[in-house]
Amino acid sequence: MADGFHARRRGGAVATFSGFEADLLRSLASQIIELLRNEAAVPAVDVDPFEAMLDFTGPTTEPDDPVLARLFPSAYREDEEAAGEFRRFTETDLRNGKAGNAAAVIDALEEAGLPGELAEEGLVIDVELDGEQSVVWMKSITDMRLALASRLEIEEGDEEFWDSLPDDDARAHVHDIYDWLAYLQETLVRAVSR
């Protein structure tokens, strides 16, 4: 088990990951990208650029998927029309930003030595992030945690419930990953905090 992120002397943060941990992070980041591209609320990225420019319509209604609904919450609580307008003008950018952050996490892992297919046992990689990359990672780890929390239906003060789950309950494993991401996030924030 890695011990999370540490501050670098020249700013930013560094962490040592086992191959298994790095592969897990890559898989979570890929799932975020998949999820963001999946629901056809966004105009496709690969359409003709001319057509794309003429298509001003982003989505105006809240996504059906609870994970997407949490990643893109309504900006107005009591004004559906204003919320729809806000969504139309922001959600595509927000989606692209979040997908870009997740892709940057994958790039950093692979640049640090994570192979395309994890085969080697005992692989250990050091991931070094500058200040800017650290914030990108924080945002993406947050998206992963929000996604897992929505799937698990995490609520305030429900720690006892998760602790009481038997080991063979699949949710217990997912919750372990959720906790591990919290630990990573905490050490990363601490490493770069002023």
Added chain:
Amino acid sequence: MPVELEETAEEDLTAVDRPWQTVVWNDPVNLMSYVTFVFQQYFGFTKKKAEKKMLEVHHDGRSTVASGSREEMERDVQAMHEYGLWATLERADG
């Protein structure tokens, strides 16, 4: 005539300048340290002010973190959503 014109101008000004505010809501996921970090990084709050606002979110369920024009507040809300914080905007007098 001039009086009427003045009145109209004043009304318009009030409607346009009515301040809006950005509210961040509590959620069971985001870490206190991260919320504090975001407030410092994005709004440029001191650590002390960022922690005070974060604790408001944590204890009261919400905190007003910025106020200004509607456009500015929409920008702030979008930025908060980029960070994964749950934020909305509303009229300051609402």
